Structures are given as structure tokens and as C-alpha cells.
Amino acid sequence: MNNFSYTKAQSVDEAVSLTSVNDDNKIIAGGTNIVDLMKYFITEADTLVDINTIKGLNDIIQIDNGGILIGALMTNADTAYHPTIEERYPLLSKAILAGASAQIRNMATNGGNLLQRTRCYYFYDRNTPCNKRTPGSGCSAIKGYNRIHAILGHSENCIAVFPSDMCVALAALDAVVHISGTNGNRTLKFSDFHRLPGDTPEIDNNLKQGEIIIGIELPEKGFSKNYSYLKLRDRSSYSFALVSVATGLELENGIIKEARIALGGVSHKPWRVRKAEDSLIGKEANPENVAAAADIILKGAGGFEHNSFKIDLAKKAIVRNCMMALDPASQRPGAKPSL
Incomplete structure (x- = not known):
């Protein structure tokens, strides 16, 4: 060091x-x-x-629009177990608790969770080329061992994925990031916060120099009745997602009035396709309709030598998770989803 x-x-x-x-x-x-x-x-x-x-950044505040503002310095653990989060935004609580280990969640902050960097093997190996670490040096993962890498939104310069679980739920919930900088305070839609790699994979997000995250705003709607977070990984503890899915549904007599579906483990940022969500509105919540929406979400997906399996895995995960959202109790240990 x-x-x-x-x-x-x-x-x-x-x-x-x-x-x-x-x-x-x-x-x-x-x-x-x-x-x-x-x-x-x-x-x-x-x-x-x-x-x-710094005072004022480690609590949850009710705001005028009916939503809440989560302090950037709150730990992941305190956020996941906060009564307001458990009651109104259980999708976020489930996603946080699926990430890392209890010890890390006790230390990691919400602001830091948004800013964490990829866990790509080659990014951490200074003896190999990596455009994210050294722009212009090349991407070793493309022709290397790429089991955990991206199937969506990648470029010829980088196929790394963003590792957060929390952020997948925040994407589904339409969160807003509150930022402070030399020009004062500003907000940024969560969908605009992280970047795809393109020609500048070394730039992970749209924070400017000197800016810091001060809070994360959640809108009033939290999908507390029908939600699910599914994380598929190589081992059940302390492992990053091969594919993860955050789903929130608003239902009326079994018909979908609103749907939110976000994927993790598949791209340089949490992946969400509004067209796919809109295609479900007015339809019955069944595997066939969700599978059709999954095809829209995964349109253009492309794998590499070791990770092409993630395309089919992602489709199955989307369908399974949406069915689990019909009955959140199915997420309890030992319960079986109502497929």
C-alpha cells in the first residue's frame, strides 16, 4: 500500500x-x-x-413527496433492518441481506455500495492488461476466463459487471441519488448514475470530481405486497451473483398493473428495460407472459466462451423471480416458489 x-x-x-x-x-x-x-x-x-x-447522513428521513431519504453513511445492515425499510421497501432489505457477509454489511455504507468497483479477476491483477485499470491496455477477460462477466451492455473495451445487490433493488425502485459538490446539491436518477463501459470503461459513474453522495431517495411506492429478490451464485454465502433479479409487481385480481424488473450480475450497471415492463401491463401474471418479457430484456445479449450459459440462466431467473413475487412468503428458507 x-x-x-x-x-x-x-x-x-x-x-x-x-x-x-x-x-x-x-x-x-x-x-x-x-x-x-x-x-x-x-x-x-x-x-x-x-x-x-459528518452529522445528518446516517438516518432515514421522511420527505414531502411520501418517499424517504436514506443517509449515505447508514450501514447496509442498519438500512436492511430498519423498520421503515422492512415494512415499506422489503425488496431493498432482501437485496442488501443477499450481499457480502454480515461483517461487511455492518461496515459498508450505502453511499459506498453505489461506488464499489468491479470484482473482475483481471482488474485486480496488475500483471494483466485491463482497460478499466489502465485505459488503452486491453481487456484480458474477453479471451480469458469470463464466467462471471457481462452478457449485456458490454463493449470491446470491457466486459466487467457491477457487483452490487443493493443497487439492483434501487434500480427497480426508481431511486434517486442526492449529491453534493462545489456547485451545490443536485439529484440524479438512479438509472443515470452508473455508466456502461463504451470507450471509457475506467469511468464507472457520473459523479464529478469533488462530488459526494449524501443520500438515496426512494419514492413512495415500494411494492411491499408483491416483491422478490433472487440471487444465483456459485455458493450460497459471500459470493457475487452470476445473475440476480429484483422484481416488484402491482397486481389487481391477478392482472399486472405495474411491473419492475432489474437484473444484476449481467452488465456494467444494473440492467432494466422499461419496454419489457410495459409489455406486462394488463396481462395475467403467469410464466408465459413473463418469459415473453424476459426475451425483451435479454434482446441483444451476447456471451463469451465461459459465460454464455448466463443468457438462459437469466431468462429462467426472471420467470422464477416474478412468480416468487406473487407470494413473497415463498422466499423463506425451505419454501418452494409457486411456478
Whole structure:
């Protein structure tokens, strides 16, 4: 690990000021990702700016539009087990609890969850080319071992995936990211926060230099009656998703009035196709209709030598998860989905 300075910011304005003057001044909160990146010499920091003592960023606030604002410094664990989240946004709670381990969830913050970087093998191996780590050097994963890599939204420059579970649920819930920077505060739709790799895979999101996340807004509708989060992975604990699906449904007499379906583990950002969701409106919630919507979601999907299986896996996961959303109790350990 390289030498670095350390300081504590006492306010959002101070944190913004410290990070805006030097792009190598990095924010640290829970530290569950940035410390690893520094240990592996993937990220270097001149100064680590600790924001944990900033007040007002570690709670949930009711806002005027009926939604809530989740503080960026709340831990994943505190968020998942918060009574408001469990009651009104159980999809988010389930997704968070599917991620990482209990120890990491106790440390990791909500803001940091949005900013975590890919777990691509080659990104962490400084002895191999990686456009995300060293732009222009090439993508080793394309012709390498790519079992965990993208099937949607990838480019010739990068096929890495975004690893978060929490963010898949946030995408389905139409969250809004609250940001503070040198030009004041602004909001960004969650769908616009993360980026596809294109020609600049080294840029993960649309935060500007010196900006920090201060909160995540959830709208009033939380799909608390019909929801499900499904995570398919190589082992059931402490493993990233091969494919994950967050589903929220609004039903009336078995007919879909609104549908939200977001995928994780398949792209450089949480993947959601509004056209597919709209195609389900007015239709019966059954496997055949969901399978047709899944075909729309996966249109253009393309695999590589070791991960083409994820295309069929994703379709089956979408259908299974939507059926599970009809009966959230089916998500309890040992329960079988009503397919």
C-alpha cells in the first residue's frame, strides 16, 4: 500500500472542498472496497478523507413527496433492518441481506455500495492488461476466463459487471441519488448514475470530481405486497451473483398493473428495460407472459466462451423471480416458489 495522509471532514462542505482540489484525495467511510483497492495498488490516495463524523447522513428521513431519504453513511445492515425499510421497501432489505457477509454489511455504507468497483479477476491483477485499470491496455477477460462477466451492455473495451445487490433493488425502485459538490446539491436518477463501459470503461459513474453522495431517495411506492429478490451464485454465502433479479409487481385480481424488473450480475450497471415492463401491463401474471418479457430484456445479449450459459440462466431467473413475487412468503428458507 502506498503512503497517504489521513484527515477527518466535519461537514459535507469540508469533504467536498478536500476532494475537489485533488482527484487523488479519496473519500473513505466503511472502507470495505477502497482499502482492498489500495492494498492491491489499484487505487492510490494522496489523502483519505474520513466522512464518518459528518452529522445528518446516517438516518432515514421522511420527505414531502411520501418517499424517504436514506443517509449515505447508514450501514447496509442498519438500512436492511430498519423498520421503515422492512415494512415499506422489503425488496431493498432482501437485496442488501443477499450481499457480502454480515461483517461487511455492518461496515459498508450505502453511499459506498453505489461506488464499489468491479470484482473482475483481471482488474485486480496488475500483471494483466485491463482497460478499466489502465485505459488503452486491453481487456484480458474477453479471451480469458469470463464466467462471471457481462452478457449485456458490454463493449470491446470491457466486459466487467457491477457487483452490487443493493443497487439492483434501487434500480427497480426508481431511486434517486442526492449529491453534493462545489456547485451545490443536485439529484440524479438512479438509472443515470452508473455508466456502461463504451470507450471509457475506467469511468464507472457520473459523479464529478469533488462530488459526494449524501443520500438515496426512494419514492413512495415500494411494492411491499408483491416483491422478490433472487440471487444465483456459485455458493450460497459471500459470493457475487452470476445473475440476480429484483422484481416488484402491482397486481389487481391477478392482472399486472405495474411491473419492475432489474437484473444484476449481467452488465456494467444494473440492467432494466422499461419496454419489457410495459409489455406486462394488463396481462395475467403467469410464466408465459413473463418469459415473453424476459426475451425483451435479454434482446441483444451476447456471451463469451465461459459465460454464455448466463443468457438462459437469466431468462429462467426472471420467470422464477416474478412468480416468487406473487407470494413473497415463498422466499423463506425451505419454501418452494409457486411456478
